[in-house]
Amino acid sequence: MLVLKNCRLIPQLTEGFDETKADLVIDGKYISEILPAGSANYESAEVIDAQGMTLLPGFFDLHAHLMFKDQDYNASMMRGQNEYLVDCMEYAGVYLKHGYTTIRDCGNDFYAGIAVKDAVNRGIVKGTHIITSGKIISPVAKGNESFGSLYWETDSPDDMLHIVRSEVAKGVDFIKYMVTGAVLNEGGVPGELITTEEEIRAVTSAAEKLGTYVAAHCHGTEGIKLAVKNGIRTIEHASYVDDECVELMLKRNDLIATVPTYSIAYTLYKELYEGGVLPEFVEKSRAACASMAKSVAMCEEAGVLVGWGTDLDRQMFERFPGLEFVARNEMGQPNLQSLKEATINSARIVCEDHLRGTVKKGKYADLVLIDGNPDEDMTVMKNLPKYVFKEGSMAAAN
Ligand SMILES: [Zn+2]
Numbered sequence: 375m376l377v378l379k380n381c382r383l384i385p386q387l388t389e390g391f392d393e394t395k396a397d398l399v400i401d402g403k404y405i406s407e408i409l410p411a412g413s414a415n416y417e418s419a420e421v422i423d424a425q426g427m428t429l430l431p432g433f434f435d436l437h438a439h440l441m442f443k444d445q446d447y448n449a450s451m452m453r454g455q456n457e458y459l460v461d462c463m464e465y466a467g468v469y470l471k472h473g474y475t476t477i478r479d480c481g482n483d484f485y486a487g488i489a490v491k492d493a494v495n496r497g498i499v500k501g502t503h504i505i506t507s508g509k510i511i512s513p514v515a516k517g518n519e520s521f522g523s524l525y526w527e528t529d530s531p532d533d534m535l536h537i538v539r540s541e542v543a544k545g546v547d548f549i550k551y552m553v554t555g556a557v558l559n560e561g562g563v564p565g566e567l568i569t570t571e572e573e574i575r576a577v578t579s580a581a582e583k584l585g586t587y588v589a590a591h592c593h594g595t596e597g598i599k600l601a602v603k604n605g606i607r608t609i610e611h612a613s614y615v616d617d618e619c620v621e622l623m624l625k626r627n628d629l630i631a632t633v634p635t636y637s638i639a640y641t642l643y644k645e646l647y648e649g650g651v652l653p654e655f656v657e658k659s660r661a662a663c664a665s666m667a668k669s670v671a672m673c674e675e676a677g678v679l680v681g682w683g684t685d686l687d688r689q690m691f692e693r694f695p696g697l698e699f700v701a702r703n704e705m706g707q708p709n710l711q712s713l714k715e716a717t718i719n720s721a722r723i724v725c726e727d728h729l730r731g732t733v734k735k736g737k738y739a740d741l742v743l744i745d746g747n748p749d750e751d752m753t754v755m756k757n758l759p760k761y762v763f764k765e766g767s768m769a770a771a772n
């Protein structure tokens with residue numbers, strides 16, 4: 375048994391307890407009690423005094439890629455399968471250190487995501503809770519070939535059932551599909567539609583038949599509309615949302631959400647890359663960030679579910695702790711909204727909100743203790759969390 379004494383709580387991220395200071399009791403994997411501060415009295419329990427710290431639910435990165443080691447994507451693609459897998463395992467551990475107790479991997483080769491997930495679940499590797507896709511399914515498109523066998527290209531809706539069945543048979547949790555061009559693909563145009571309505575319908579209906587869903591890489595307005603109309607569950611990046619996109623999303627009577635990812639565009643426009651950034655990229659990415667912020671604000675205001683993604687490689691992720699929080703804050707997002715998107719909203723998107731996503735008695739003790747008050751000052755997120763717990767175990771003490 376473990377007691378976190380004198381924790382500061384954020385009411386919007388806490389359920390079933392009204393005070394803002396508490397002693398939190400962890401028993402096994404779960405939060406067993408939330409008691410008024412100073413009242414927990416367990417003789418044999420281990421105690422951590424969390425005075426001055428804010429207790430948050432563990433964070434979710436719904437758009438992660440364990441395979442991205444650094445910004446040298448070409449060298450990354452030259453790795454052998456074993457090295458690739460070990461790198462992915464390492465990143466799964468790094469996530470924990472930064473307070474991310476759940477990630478959703480949106481595309482990896484060699485089914486590495488499944489292997490790392492299994493290793494974590496078996497307790498062989500210490501890492502974050504993983505929800506994973508396999509290969510990225512895509513129409514034939516410029517730049518895909520530079521990622522080796524990461525992409526599973528097809529231009530045939532008839533093939534979709536076979537491809538989705540193959541992926542599900544391997545053990546993936548969901549399907550990743552490319553609806554528009556990607557920023558990082560050489561020659562790819564981010565906003566450009568690269569698929570057809572028929573193809574999207576084919577992949578989403580194949581996934582539905584097998585009890586899973588499709589996450590779509592989707593920057594541009596036209597692509598977002600087509601994705602929303604044809605059964606995509608999560609719109610990844612969602613850079614250029616307009617009023618009609620929002621209306622279409624509100625009309626859907628099943629789960630639909632956007633998963634914006636500010637970090638990459640932010641690092642480009644802030645010129646945080648070691649090798650420097652071309653001036654045209656600085657301007658382009660500043661505009662992309664601003665547009666994403668506008669899109670998120672529109673969705674939030676209308677009541678569309680918005681989640682949390684980073685899309686970051688491990689090197690950048692480690693160099694700049696809290697980057698996605700800092701980026702969204704600088705682009706004008708209110709602190710509390712960011713904290714909700716990184717926790718409860720994202721838990722809802724992956725249908726795990728009954729297990730995680732808030733501080734609540736009976737839920738998994740996936741918890742983060744932050745020095746300071748991130749709801750009032752987001753710069754405290756630039757420091758690593760003081761403590762991270764995953765399913766009741768201490769996962770990091772920084
Ligand atoms: Zn991605």
